[in-house]
Amino acid sequence: MHVISRFMEHKLFLYNTLSRTKELFVPIHPNHVGMYVCGPTVYGDAHLGHSRPAITFDLLFRYLQHLGYKVRYVRNITDVGHLENDADEGEDKIAKKARLEELEPMEVVQYFSDRYHASMDLLNVKKPSIEPRASGHMIEQINMVKEILDAGFAYESNGSVYFDVEKYNKSNHYGILSGRVLEDLLSNTRDLEGQDEKRNSFDFALWKKAQPEHIMRWPSPWSDGFPGWHLECSAMSERYLGEQFDIHGGGMDLMFPHHESEIAQSTVCNHKAPARYWMHNNMITINGQKMGKSLGNFITLDEFFSGNHKALEKAYSPMTIRFFILMAHYRSPLDFSNDALQAAEKGMTRLFKALETLEKLVPGDTSTVNVQEVETNCYLAMDDDLNSPIVIANLFEAVRIINSVFDKKESLTAQDIEMLKNILHTFIFDILGLLPEAASSAGNETIEGLMQLILDIRASARASKDWATSDKIRDDLAKVKITVKDTKEGASWSID
DSSP states (O other), rough: OOOOGGTOOOEEEEEEEETTTTEEOSSSSSSEEEEEEEEOSSSSSSSSHHHHHHHHHHHHHHHHHHOOOEEEEEEEEBBOBTTTSSSSOBBBBHHHOOOOOOOHHHHHHHHHHHHHHHHHHTTTTOSSSBBGGGOOHHHHHHHHHHHHHHTTSSEEEEEEEEOHHHHHHSSSSSTTOOOHHHHHHHHHHHHHHGGGGGSTTEEEEEEEEETTTOOBBBBOSOOOOOOOOHHHHHHHHHHHHHSEEEEEEEGGIIIIIIIHHHHHHHHHSSSOSSSSEEEOOOOEEETTTOOOOTTTOBBBBBHHTOSSTTTOOOOOHHHHHHHHTEEEEESOOOEEEEHHHHHHHHHHHHHHHHHHHHTTTTOOOOOOSSSSHHHHHHHHHHHHHHHHHHHHHHHHHHHHHHHHHHTTTOOOOOHHHHHHHHHHHHIIISSSOOOOOOHHEEEEEEEEHHHHHHHHHHHHHHHOOOOOHHHHHHHHHTTEEEEEEEEEEEEEEEEO
């Protein structure tokens, strides 16, 4: 990847959920970026919804690196403390899976972590700089609970420790990120079993005493128990990025209560919010409803790759999934449909076909199109809050130029052809992270071979002036959306 310190030339604007505006990105430490993103709770296979934050923040990671920043990207794995209802009661999601499968909890964690990583590799998601696990940071979490207790913003109850939201709100703003109002939380929070331990229903657990049947437990000054889900990210982000860092990311479903509670915890300990820029990707929906394990309406990535799900008309490759995600802006909702995935597949095929055609272009004496404009527009789109759909639109303008030059309707100099190659390789491969798919290369080679055989037969017919056979081959191919073009260099084909 060709990298220079482009951040000196670029003004990157990112939408900050905290201020609800696009803000010019200025890192705390020049030339360096600290970024924390909430990773998966590993008790089941990754589904399409998991791919969106992974790809969104991979896009940001890639672009920051492309601009020349040194990025420390921390993405955690939650392997304890995430309870069934995302509140403070119910069974630990991983412990429940372990009980049902008659496994040790860490067997569940290892198995699904490995499968998550395999799916991310197929999606060409770059590995984070650090991938901490909650269970490996008990000392940091216990120390943070002690700090919050000593500051007077938490209380112990029956061996559990809870954050005192009402007291915190008197001197701070619990709701600063999500816009929630404390009085509304009080009236709308439903009663949950065990909440009689709390002073208020909206208080959240920093440490939970483990019940006798609870498998995952650690000793603490208060009880044998486990950390609160929100506390884990506060402790791990501070451990690897410091008291305040540049970017905190995750899905918008984590904005409240998870990220809101992170801000409260870190503000008490460090007298400032943990991150300066908070970024949230929108949800993937299916029939207008959020796709998720808890709702039972999810489709795993493996099912997409194999096509083994009743909602799928066919298998979709990892790069088709990646392109589908990138075709929508990360803050826009994205609804799953077979039509949308097939449109993504078709569009990506056109993009890679154009790369092949680009290698065949014959340079002219002059350029009749402005190649530099494509590059400028792609960078402008990326600098405008990672506007990947606009980047893709400009890449398709490049596709139009390539096909037009190939058809001798327009011309490019050798220098502009090289510039176009650099632009497409930079944005398609380095920034958008798309790859020609090795998994389908064998199939592509077969198709290429068959098409070459068909075109050779057609060429023989034309040489014998058998125009009826030549036209029939061309017309029959057109019926299955394959276009044949006759040029001075011979016939070429493309899928419409």
